[in-house]
Amino acid sequence: MEYLASTLTFTGISLIGVLGAYLVTGLTGLFSFGQAAFLAVGAYVSAILFKNFGLPLPVAAVAAMITGLIAGVIVGVPTVRLRRDYISLVTFGFGEAIIAVLNNSTSITGGATGLSGVPQYTTFPLVLVSVLVCLAIVISYKNSKYGRQCLALRSDELAARSMGINVERLKLMTFLMASVMTSFAGVLFVFYTTYVEPGAFGWVVSAEWTIIVFVGGINSLTGAVVATVLLTGLPEFLRFASEWRIAIYCIIVLLILNFRPSGMFGQYEISLRSIKQLFGKGA
């Protein structure tokens, strides 16, 4: 039972990370290799403020999210005006830089050996509520004016611009939202594992999140959620050939890219209407 709860908790935390990646990749078509670094920012800032400075947990959590926001501004402002490749390269560099900072400021962060002794406050119900709140935010963002503008700029930036959409501001806004959300996931993460080390936040984690978004289908939020549960939850239960796990992911993604580029779910979104339609057809 405890094992189940811990797996579900980790899946929930990953899901928030994937939702961040979905905002960046699914809505604006950017690629961030630094999402995991925002997770690191959230985890370290909240843990250090809580442990070393004795701030209450909610204050530390908010401070961590604000730090994530500031980091997002530093990375985002120079890059949103440029070709999309740049944001990938810069976030990649950002991830490396954050890890280097964590590894080298040993007196504060514990360096490569990590930061331990954080009390465990995150519980499964808390994670569940957080996931639902984040999901609600992403859904309403996607369906809002901004979400539709994002989709427009993803498919054709020039056309979107000529329709009067402020492309730079929109990209920055979405990127910042993802940064804050991921930092929050970091807070949940550190107060669950009680221990963090810089090695856990490499670019492969960010790439994995983006891959999950793709497996589910870049246009479908439902797809992203289902793919997260399938790809991060199930391997924990199956546990066979764990070293092959990443290789199997990659092969699945290559197959999907080559043979079904719209992902598992394509445009499909689960909603009351779509469920009714499904049963309507069946009857």
Add this chain to the structure above:
Amino acid sequence: MTIQLLINGISLGSVYALIAVGFALVFNILKFSNFAHGGLMTVTAYIGYVASLFLRNYISDLPLFVATLVAAALGGGVLGLILERVAFRRLRDSNSSVIYYFISSITMGILMENFITIFASSNFYSYPPFLPSAALHFANLSVAIPDLLMLCFSAGALGILLFVLYRTKIGLAIRTTSFDVNTARLMGMDPNAVVATTFFAAGVLGGISGVFLGINYTLYPQLGQLIVKGFVASVIGGLGSISGALIGAVLLGVVEIFLIGLVGAGWAPVFIFVIMLVFLLLRPRGISGVVVQEKA
């Protein structure tokens, strides 16, 4: 002392130049950042290692070094062809948007790294010592012979590449296709063949840089992540520009060596990131100033 650092920096920069140019070649023609290049470097570094283990019974020293390089370069070239066939051919046929190339290349990169982890474990290996570790002394400067050899071989490989690109028909075809695929096709060129050639050339460069990185840092599955140096060099030089990548790489090598001297190896990545950010703010087009349009 300063001149000494400068020499070391240029020698490091020459290895970065190999990475950056291999990356820029593919960028030039398909207009996306090829993240699979890192995985390719890892695999070729191991190919070179295996080759050197087989060949060390017959030859040694410099011939062994050259044979290892040739094996890795050929391996890299063939791997480049496979990569193009598996990851990008279908995408090009279906005119996919550029983000699909991107995700495909990342996936291939992770996949190759993962195969190495599975088959070679995540242990560290090191090449047999085929290079004399002595140093040449001029006045009060000393240049390690391995560094000097790497500089010579990188410069040689890049020289050959530039000759092929700008003085031969194949090079003309590559440059034409990178300019406009459809016009190239109208002129009777086969875009598939041109793209495959480009991937072969990028693979050869990746193979050589893989061996050099392996010599510099020992072999481990994450070796290919040093590709980030190639990216930074390309950003500084201007994405997609070959000469820009060369200049950016040498600059990056020199700056990095000076930074390591000033702030230590641990903090150097942070400062390099800051330099890259400042560069993007002030001159986003890079040194060469070529504006690359997003491919429609």
